Amino acid sequence: MQINRRTFLQVGALAGGGFALSLHTSLLAKAEAPTAPPDLKPQAFIHIAADGGVTIMARASESGQGMRNMLPMLIAEELDVDWKDVRVQQADLNEKIYGKQFSGGSANTPMGWEPMRRVGAAGHELLVTAAAGTWGVPAAQCTTRSGTVHHAASGRSMGYGELAAKAAALPAPALSGVKLKDPKEYRIIGHSQRGVDTHSIVTGKPLFGIDTQLPGMLYASIEKAPVFGGKVKSANLDEVKTLPGVRHVFVIEGGITLAAYTPWEPGMEPGIAIVADTWWQAQQAREKLKVDWDLGPAVTQSTDGFATKAAELLKAPPGSTVRKYGDVDAALGASAKTVEATYQFPFIAHVTMEPQGATAHWKEGKLEMWSTSTLPADGVALVAKTLGIQESDITTHMIRSGGSFGRRLQNDYLVEAAWIAKRVDAPVKLLWSREDDVTHDAFRPGATVGLKGGLDAQGKITAWRHHFVTFGDGKQATSGGGMGQDSYPAGFPPAYALYTSMQPLMLRTGALRAPGDNAYCWVAQSFLDELAFAAGRDPLEFQLDLLSNKKMPWNSGEHDAVGDHEPTGASVLIPERFRGVLELVAEKSGWAKRAKEPGRGMGIAAWFCHLGYFAEVADVSVDAQNKVTVHRVWAAGDVGSQIINPNAAESMAHGGIMEGMGHLGQEITLEAGRVQQSNFDEHPLMRMRQAPVIEVYWRKTDYSPTGLGEPTLPPILPAVTNAIFAATGKRIRTLPLQRSGFRWA
Amino acid sequence: MSIQLNVNHESAVVDAPSDMPLLWVLRDLLHLTGSKYGCGIGACGACTVLVGGQAVRSCMTAVGDVGSAPVITIEGLSPDGRHPLQVAWEAIDVPQCGYCQAGQIMSATALLQKTAHPTDAEIDAAMSGNLCRCGTFTLIREAIHKAAQTGAPTPGK
Numbered sequence A: 001m002q003i004n005r006r007t008f009l010q011v012g013a014l015a016g017g018g019f020a021l022s023l024h025t026s027l028l029a030k031a032e033a034p035t036a037p038p039d040l041k042p043q044a045f046i047h048i049a050a051d052g053g054v055t056i057m058a059r060a061s062e063s064g065q066g067m068r069n070m071l072p073m074l075i076a077e078e079l080d081v082d083w084k085d086v087r088v089q090q091a092d093l094n095e096k097i098y099g100k101q102f103s104g105g106s107a108n109t110p111m112g113w114e115p116m117r118r119v120g121a122a123g124h125e126l127l128v129t130a131a132a133g134t135w136g137v138p139a140a141q142c143t144t145r146s147g148t149v150h151h152a153a154s155g156r157s158m159g160y161g162e163l164a165a166k167a168a169a170l171p172a173p174a175l176s177g178v179k180l181k182d183p184k185e186y187r188i189i190g191h192s193q194r195g196v197d198t199h200s201i202v203t204g205k206p207l208f209g210i211d212t213q214l215p216g217m218l219y220a221s222i223e224k225a226p227v228f229g230g231k232v233k234s235a236n237l238d239e240v241k242t243l244p245g246v247r248h249v250f251v252i253e254g255g256i257t258l259a260a261y262t263p264w265e266p267g268m269e270p271g272i273a274i275v276a277d278t279w280w281q282a283q284q285a286r287e288k289l290k291v292d293w294d295l296g297p298a299v300t301q302s303t304d305g306f307a308t309k310a311a312e313l314l315k316a317p318p319g320s321t322v323r324k325y326g327d328v329d330a331a332l333g334a335s336a337k338t339v340e341a342t343y344q345f346p347f348i349a350h351v352t353m354e355p356q357g358a359t360a361h362w363k364e365g366k367l368e369m370w371s372t373s374t375l376p377a378d379g380v381a382l383v384a385k386t387l388g389i390q391e392s393d394i395t396t397h398m399i400r401s402g403g404s405f406g407r408r409l410q411n412d413y414l415v416e417a418a419w420i421a422k423r424v425d426a427p428v429k430l431l432w433s434r435e436d437d438v439t440h441d442a443f444r445p446g447a448t449v450g451l452k453g454g455l456d457a458q459g460k461i462t463a464w465r466h467h468f469v470t471f472g473d474g475k476q477a478t479s480g481g482g483m484g485q486d487s488y489p490a491g492f493p494p495a496y497a498l499y500t501s502m503q504p505l506m507l508r509t510g511a512l513r514a515p516g517d518n519a520y521c522w523v524a525q526s527f528l529d530e531l532a533f534a535a536g537r538d539p540l541e542f543q544l545d546l547l548s549n550k551k552m553p554w555n556s557g558e559h560d561a562v563g564d565h566e567p568t569g570a571s572v573l574i575p576e577r578f579r580g581v582l583e584l585v586a587e588k589s590g591w592a593k594r595a596k597e598p599g600r601g602m603g604i605a606a607w608f609c610h611l612g613y614f615a616e617v618a619d620v621s622v623d624a625q626n627k628v629t630v631h632r633v634w635a636a637g638d639v640g641s642q643i644i645n646p647n648a649a650e651s652m653a654h655g656g657i658m659e660g661m662g663h664l665g666q667e668i669t670l671e672a673g674r675v676q677q678s679n680f681d682e683h684p685l686m687r688m689r690q691a692p693v694i695e696v697y698w699r700k701t702d703y704s705p706t707g708l709g710e711p712t713l714p715p716i717l718p719a720v721t722n723a724i725f726a727a728t729g730k731r732i733r734t735l736p737l738q739r740s741g742f743r744w745a
Numbered sequence B: 001m002s003i004q005l006n007v008n009h010e011s012a013v014v015d016a017p018s019d020m021p022l023l024w025v026l027r028d029l030l031h032l033t034g035s036k037y038g039c040g041i042g043a044c045g046a047c048t049v050l051v052g053g054q055a056v057r058s059c060m061t062a063v064g065d066v067g068s069a070p071v072i073t074i075e076g077l078s079p080d081g082r083h084p085l086q087v088a089w090e091a092i093d094v095p096q097c098g099y100c101q102a103g104q105i106m107s108a109t110a111l112l113q114k115t116a117h118p119t120d121a122e123i124d125a126a127m128s129g130n131l132c133r134c135g136t137f138t139l140i141r142e143a144i145h146k147a148a149q150t151g152a153p154t155p156g157k
């Protein structure tokens, strides 16, 4: 769509709404090291045509979390237009104009809540000022409704379209000074608005990264080494070049430096790129490839080797102390009872429904990219660096993707597409096969965790000792494999220690939805359930009691005074909110009156991450063959004062629960450096017949709204495994379920 | 080789090897990109289309085997995007990322053609070959029931 600058109102977001993004993403890796928010320059988020049509720019990438609705809804609310009259347009990448265009860490809600509403309110103020000026009346006497300014005393009205040109000529007000609506007046926020792309989706319109179509476009596929970082020694390139449809074959040298610590975005993976007239032909040619690989040092890695090393590390003195207060060993020694357990969880892959890929076109020294990245600015920087070109020579269109779940925070596929495009005189669409996607994922790393907890004679926790054996070089944990000092239940047991030890890993790892939390919650909430059982207490009552302890200050800073309505950016657990969701889910699930019968049980768990609180209860049955059915899940969430788009929010909770259940059955294993799984048959997702009934409840609190992409997920894992324990008396300490003798029905 | 197909009630001629999967003929030769690639091994259902009224995995269907059987893709399900399943999907706002949904709707179309008012168990049986990574199963079930209430006409009509 062409925007006519003379007839459109343009309002820019100004600096001031930004706050540190770093803490939302601290688990991601160094690529997200704290950076000052950019100074947002005046820029068009709102376009009002002379005929009154309103276009609102969506700044964040969309991969299914509803960002194209949520952020524009905030603007539309304060602008005071009807949502049905709004057309949402995806912005291209331009952070100078739009601010941070990042979708991850459930950060868009807290990051956008204030600035996006202020952008809308600034537009509103300009339109009212324009109307008041036209009529020669005080602006304070004007009101608005549904895209029209009214002056009641004189009975005059003007539509926003008529005022747009005049309003656009006025100086934009400072965002910090604009007046925001009283939430009681909201007509868009808090009311379900259908996905802006839903109609296009159900009618099969080209919408996704994979659907990008350009004149003269060629298709690319890349054969990578079966072992991470393995290089091409030689290959039958001449033969492959003659195969039907094949236009180009390139050897990618790659840029991976293998070491004990594999960083976020470790570099381009070596391989052979085949460019053909159709993707099918590129794939067919790949089958004819005969490559002699220099597999490199990662060929020595295996899941069994990792397990052996982890067991050694678990017995040895820990590598380092992450957090410690109180004399844990003395407290354990003095405890009436102690419980010790080892938990293990595996590597898993993202398997976004749309495999990774991108389209790029190099023409006359400029690069144009059609990107599904959720961290697109990092992608541009990486492309520029890898190709040796200027960032200013790159244009990036942000295309909807078929899921990210953290995978598209890394930009490897984008760099590959650009690298190939620079060598080809045509637009190129790169698509990974599902097998490429599974075997070259940025895996959620596995870990082994040694736990010891103490109970006093009254069955109260005395001490908690947590030895987290992860991957890295001893100083830095592999991406997605670090554990923060405030990970629950840190701060609540009277004495506490979190130690970490690391073993080397040469493999791309990364952030998977609720990174870290998606597994640490399972460990902590399972072990709490164990302690409650050992204490002979109800797990809910046991945890509520633990939460009533005076919390040790969080090392990341204490901001938990109730009434602290502004998002601080700091991730700080507020006990009252954690308790609140537990009590709500207990009430809704009938926890106190739950039936206890052999083969059927209920489990409860809660977690805090990405500024959101969720508690979940699962009702589970286990048959004689140890096949597990989840019948019903109750979820209670606290993400602050507003559920901005209720239907989408509930759907997001369903998604987190279904994904978390999926994690219970998945694993990625390595043998001789090779990933053993390659497709959905070996790395399964949940299916329709396995989907439980899900009930979602919201506990609205006075806090500023926060995101939903992630916090819905973690509690379901321990809720299910604790329910399996309730049903069978068998404690699941090793995932996936199959490794503990259970499987999905 | 030159292959004559009947796609969405129109005849189409493509130049493709007979073992090329129908999915890639649709997507890359006919530029009908509504049908999606998810696995290529028949394990996800994202590529589901109707061939001769049956829901098939187009990633596993060689174009040479299609013959004159009518092929219906999501783009041809209705002339105006108002097939009862599309209407129900929109009303309930089923999609998250949306990538699986064309395949879901095509599988549901085949289900409703055979079973006008499916039970939950029949939905489970018909739809469990369609993965949804985003976990929209509850909404898909609801939308199928809703569409069944309005009745599903023959696709394309």
Ligand code: FES
Residues within 6 Å of the ligand: B036, B037, B038, B039, B040, B041, B042, B043, B044, B045, B046, B047, B048, B057, B058, B059, B060
């Ligand atoms: S792409 Fe055909 S079943 Fe998955």
Ligand code: FES
Residues within 6 Å of the ligand: A064, A353, A402, A403, B095, B096, B097, B098, B099, B100, B101, B131, B132, B133, B134, B135, B136
């Ligand atoms: S909506 Fe994303 S895979 Fe189904």
